[in-house]
Amino acid sequence: DGGITQSPKYLFRKEGQNVTLSCEQNLNHDAMYWYRQDPGQGLRLIYYSQIVNDFQKGDIAEGYSVSREKKESFPLTVTSAQKNPTAFYLCASSRSTGTGDQPQHFGDGTRLSIL
């Protein structure tokens, strides 16, 4: 079955530690996205990538980094510079580079907590 796989489902971060969240898709989609979801705030865009080896900052990129070395993969690193990382992180993909006219499909998320 085609879809988006996020791992791990739960992740704990110690102070000063960087952690990496995995996102893999087998939908052959060009565009991939990372969102953060907090209660009462909806989805906020962290980074997005429309093509391999290229990505753009979203609304809340500070304290995060990404890479897009393969079409299928878009890992997100939450760095120690992100002072409030506790949230539900969602990865999404869409077929084309027209981000406004293609519906996005989501993975099942990673819940990150601070130890």
Add this chain to the structure above:
Amino acid sequence: QKEVEQDPGPLSVPEGAIVSLNCTYSNSAFQYFMWYRQYSRKGPELLMYTYSSGNKEDGRFTAQVDKSSKYISLFIRDSQPSDSATYLCAMGFGNEKLTFGTGTRLTIIP
């Protein structure tokens, strides 16, 4: 003022009732409108996707877009306990990123 407004609820209705979920928006450039359903601890699942004004029906679900009023709706007929979830609206245009509502939490009471 947020670009997309959505009543967070919670909304509780008895099984079998018709549910109406709504979003209003301020940006008249929006052309594409989506509804997602999100179960607890899961990612959003695309329910409906519409372009411009009008209605779209899929089984028990109907999506309605009124661009003149900047208002979109999702109707659920014959609601079931399995419809209990958070419903997110989303909208976009051209190459701009999607804008999401904050979600409405819905509970269907058996």
